[in-house]
Amino acid sequence: MQTQTFHITPSNIDQVQIDQAAALIKAGELVSFPTETVYGLGGNALSSASAEKIYAAKGRPSDNPLILHVANVDEVANYAAEVPDEVYALAKAFWPGPLTVVLKKKDIIPDESTGGLDTVAIRVPDHPIALALIQAAGCPLAAPSANLSGKPSPTTAEHVLEDLNGRIAGVIDGGPTYIGLESTVLDLAHGAPAILRHGGISAEQLKTHLPNLKTSNENAAHSPGTRYRHYSPNANVSLISDFASAELRTWLEEKQAVYIGPQELGNPHIQLSGAEAYAQNIFALLRQLDQRGVQHIAIESIDESGLGRAVMDRLRRAAGLS
Template identity: 45%
Template sequence: MKTIMLSPQNDKNAVNTAASLIKQGEVVGMPTETVYGLAANALNGEAVAKIFRAKGRPQDNPLIVHIADFDRIYELCPAVPPQAKALAKAFWPGPLTMIVPKGDCIPQEVSCGLDTVGIRLPAHPLARDLIRAAGVPLAAPSANTSGRPSTTTAEHVLRDMDGKIAAILDGGPCGVGVESTVITLALDKPRLLRPGGITLEQLRAVLGEVEVDRALYEKIGDEVRVSAPGMKYRHYAPKAPVTVVRGDPQRTAEYIQKQINGPTGVLCFDEYRSYFPTCVVECFGSQFDLAAQAREVFDRLRAFDDTDVTRIWAQCPSDEGLGLAVANRIKKAAGFSVVEV
């Protein structure tokens, strides 16, 4: 298969071409405001199965369904919880996925046998244009090889998916940079399953009490059945092993300095680049700029794969606000190998 790159800037028919491929049961790389996704017809089990094959994705890792208008949720879910309407009013279109009871129209390939499904209404205009042009909801996990850092540009998608999918719709760099926040509304109390562009504090401002799943802070065993992507398996990882160092940025930088041995990579805040003159250094934003960290973290992790480093040390933000999402991605890239200083 030859993967074609579709650019709406150069081709006015790019979206319609991508939509036509989806109607034919193919997979297309789709831009969103968070990361790029691998999009297929969410109502076509055979098309969805192609996503799993392209990514090498475990068969028990459910997908998120993307819609372009809130009212489409009623076609996919038999009972929309009242909290969903409140969250949609506050945060949709945007980087929020809600886990709700699924309808019979959602194939098992999407839900991985669960009775729930994640629904999201993305903010990226090209994503919504593609969904409307295709005429169906789109199942779309991140457009990377399973376990690798997520893709935030069309070029990243091509690097991982060339020859595995039909096309990539180029929407430019993603603005948020980490995947959507995932909250389940299918339990007795709302629970945050994956942090993202909508913070825990924002969710609590709308819903009141929101529990936090333990998967945010520790590795989940293989025997655990999860209801959202990104909870169970090692994700976002470059080729070299990563160790996260958490604590005051000055102390973490000084700790990492003492560990340098051999071809070493360091993921650090901008302010501490000079601490590591003998290392391959990738900076992912100021220690005070969480939005920049979210946009840059996957790109910087990917950059290490073009080097000869055999180990990577990473500074990490605290868990406040958007920092919870950035810290979660770095810790998962490290397989929760974390040092507190």
């Protein structure tokens, strides 16, 4: 299969190209597109065959549920059997945006799109290309990250093509994403609201609207992206903390490692500081270092408040620690 690339500027949507990409989806094919979080791999969420193609293209286990991307909150009732009042309050605060809600599903959603679960994960992405594509396709788009399963998530179209060129029908190149890690997944289907996956909306932000919020949940299997190894480059990843600069230099030399973090070092290093910078850059850096043939990457841990908790979740998974 030849993968077609569409080049669309987010600030100047080319409707002709959007319609061409949407036609591929209507024909049962897969198209990758940018969101504010990472690039998604989109197919018709109402089609069992399209969902199966997503799993096959990614090499993703079929019991790992997909996220439905819709154009606005009014569409949620088309696919969820129950829509609690919290959904509308959260939508007013956070949609479009990097928040996914898990709800009881309607039968219109095939089991293949939900990993065989009786729940469905839904969000409204905050990206003009994504919203234009959903509207042109005329269906909700099931769209996990557009990478081979287990690899770092893609934040550019080039990353998508590294993994999926020849495996999918199209990719819309809309430039780099601006958050850089996936959405927060919130369970509203099993009693008290609970975070199943930390992401672009922090627990602190959600607690202002959900005072009884739980930050972990025994139903984490209902969340996309929590069951299996994720975000891992070919290189070995180590998380480090509490190293003085001199000790760190010695340790890096012994490991022949590239350092990512806030310290300025004489050894090979990439300076990053703060949760937002980590989130925006870490997946791209892991891919770049793989391309350079780096064998060992040392990443400095950051504070786990706010967005930092989602960043550290990804880093622990990249390091094989969770």
